[in-house]
Amino acid sequence: MRVAASVQDRDGARRPLLWTRLDHPGVKKIWADQGFAGRLVEWTTQILCRELEIVRKDPDQRGFQVQPKRWAVERTFSWLTAHRRLARDYEASPARSETMIRWAMIGIMVRRLTRTGPATRPGPRLIARVSAAGHTAGS
DSSP, rough: OOOTTOOOHHHHHHHHHHHHHHOOTTTOOOEEOOGGSSSSHHHHHHHHHEHHHHHHHOTTOOOOOHHHHHHHHHHHHHHHHSSSSGTOOSSHHHHHHHHHHHHHHHHHHHHHHHHHOOOOOOOOOOOOOOOOTTBTTOO
């Protein structure tokens, strides 16, 4: 859903929140950053019967500090952008973008459900020299 850049986040959020309520009735709580504070919280509670929780940083915070709820969202975006098609916004249709996100998340969930041990990251790979004849060095 596109909104003009001149529209404040909290003003442009009503429509997506309404569609979230209609398309996903099981969603009861929504997290948002401080840019969405104010009347939007009351509107979400009164009109949509949902809780809009504003995730605020600690007033004493200096410098960067991980915020647990925000970290969950950022981590998920990181998983999604690991998929080449989602690394850039190639899709012209929002429906197609949604489909690509669903496919990526299905892949992530299938890998998690089928693995037999703890998750591991591959280490650095050794680079083998390939000769002009197509043979690796040392073989």
